[in-house]
Amino acid sequence: MRWVGLRQLSSLSKPLRRIESAKQLARRMASLPDTYDGPVRIAVIGGTGLRELPGFTQVASLSPSTPWGTPSSPITILHHQCKHNDKVVAVAFLSRHGLHHQLAPHEVPARANIAALRSIGVRSIIAFSAVGSLQEAIKPRDFVIPDQIIDRTKGVRPWTFFEGGVVAHVPFGDPFDEGIANVVRACGHSLEGDGVVLHDQGTLVCIEGPQFSTRAESKVYRSWGGSVINMSALPEAKLAREAEIAYQMICMSTDYDCWHESTAGVTVEMVMGHMKANAENARRFVTTVLDALAGDEHSELVQAKHLAGSIKFGVSTPQPHWNPEARKKLSWLFPSYF
Ligand SMILES: CSC[C@H]1O[C@H](OP(=O)(O)O)[C@H](O)[C@@H]1O
Numbered sequence: 001m002r003w004v005g006l007r008q009l010s011s012l013s014k015p016l017r018r019i020e021s022a023k024q025l026a027r028r029m030a031s032l033p034d035t036y037d038g039p040v041r042i043a044v045i046g047g048t049g050l051r052e053l054p055g056f057t058q059v060a061s062l063s064p065s066t067p068w069g070t071p072s073s074p075i076t077i078l079h080h081q082c083k084h085n086d087k088v089v090a091v092a093f094l095s096r097h098g099l100h101h102q103l104a105p106h107e108v109p110a111r112a113n114i115a116a117l118r119s120i121g122v123r124s125i126i127a128f129s130a131v132g133s134l135q136e137a138i139k140p141r142d143f144v145i146p147d148q149i150i151d152r153t154k155g156v157r158p159w160t161f162f163e164g165g166v167v168a169h170v171p172f173g174d175p176f177d178e179g180i181a182n183v184v185r186a187c188g189h190s191l192e193g194d195g196v197v198l199h200d201q202g203t204l205v206c207i208e209g210p211q212f213s214t215r216a217e218s219k220v221y222r223s224w225g226g227s228v229i230n231m232s233a234l235p236e237a238k239l240a241r242e243a244e245i246a247y248q249m250i251c252m253s254t255d256y257d258c259w260h261e262s263t264a265g266v267t268v269e270m271v272m273g274h275m276k277a278n279a280e281n282a283r284r285f286v287t288t289v290l291d292a293l294a295g296d297e298h299s300e301l302v303q304a305k306h307l308a309g310s311i312k313f314g315v316s317t318p319q320p321h322w323n324p325e326a327r328k329k330l331s332w333l334f335p336s337y338f
């Protein structure tokens with residue numbers, strides 16, 4: 001067991017914390033029940049530097065398999081005791097790059113992740129991401145709630161559930177969920193002045209990676225109006241939309257990419273340093289969002305009632321002409337529709 005003082009890692013004056021190894025984390029998860037019966041509507045997808053959500057009670061660890069393979073990590077079910085009412089809410093947590101950060105951005109099984117979350121009842125996702133900043137005003141450790149995405153992935157990641165004989169097209173003009181975004185923004189603002197700096201909007205450029213951008217690319221993205229840059233928003237956001245899940249990403253800036261005169265280039269050390277230093281703020285931010293989403297006034301939003309049934313209008317292939325294999329997969333994902 002390794003003991004690390006957060007003070008050594010950051011300016012935050014926090015007591016000593018126990019940092020668990022990935023192996024210990026995996027062992028602890030394996031000791032939890034592998035089924036969960038209650039409703040789970042909200043999920044958090046943790047990215048770089050956020051492989052679990054500390055401070056929540058872990059009650060189960062699920063390992064569902066889907067027609068698109070197995071998810072990046074076991075899905076941990078957490079019980080969250082809400083601050084403003086007596087409710088205990090179940091939240092699913094998935095680690096995007098795996099428990100040992102063994103999956104590169106292009107290897108993340110995004111279809112399995114989204115399908116598995118939907119299959120356990122999840123209808124809204126708060127996705128966390130470490131991003132580079134493309135704007136001077138977005139400083140390292142600032143949070144950004146993006147409202148747009150520019151796709152710079154290279155078509156090597158499977159990005160749809162509808163293929164192999166069943167075609168569907170879904171609207172993606174607004175790639176994030178405005179309802180969830182508004183709740184997240186209000187929560188972020190409520191923490192401002194207490195270590196959290198929030199930017200309400202932004203255009204997120206999603207590159208293929210795993211290499212960071214060239215300086216020329218970084219400057220082009222700035223000229224396109226890019227605010228922040230990562231390697232993870234897509235196809236996650238597209239698949240969530242197809243699965244009728246309300247999806248919003250919370251970005252935390254960890255560097256100025258390579259366009260800024262002050263940076264020779266981005267390094268993983270730089271990214272991890274800022275992530276660790278701001279981990280407590282990230283945790284407080286997510287906790288506040290979960291508290292807010294648990295409120296009765298957000299019940300319909302969290303269940304994504306505004307998206308329910310929408311996929312049926314996107315399907316172009318008449319059902320009698322569906323390929324049987326594709327139908328099998330889609331009936332797994334949407335058992336009550338197809
Ligand atoms: C380690 S730097 C690049 C890495 O960080 C971001 O990860 P995530 O979005 O999962 O937090 C970025 O997208 C890259 O995958």
Ligand SMILES: Nc1ncnc2[nH]cnc12
Pocket residue numbers: 130131132133207212213229230231254255256257258266271
């Ligand atoms: N500069 C950057 N480019 C892409 N993804 C990132 N994640 C964190 N910083 C990044």
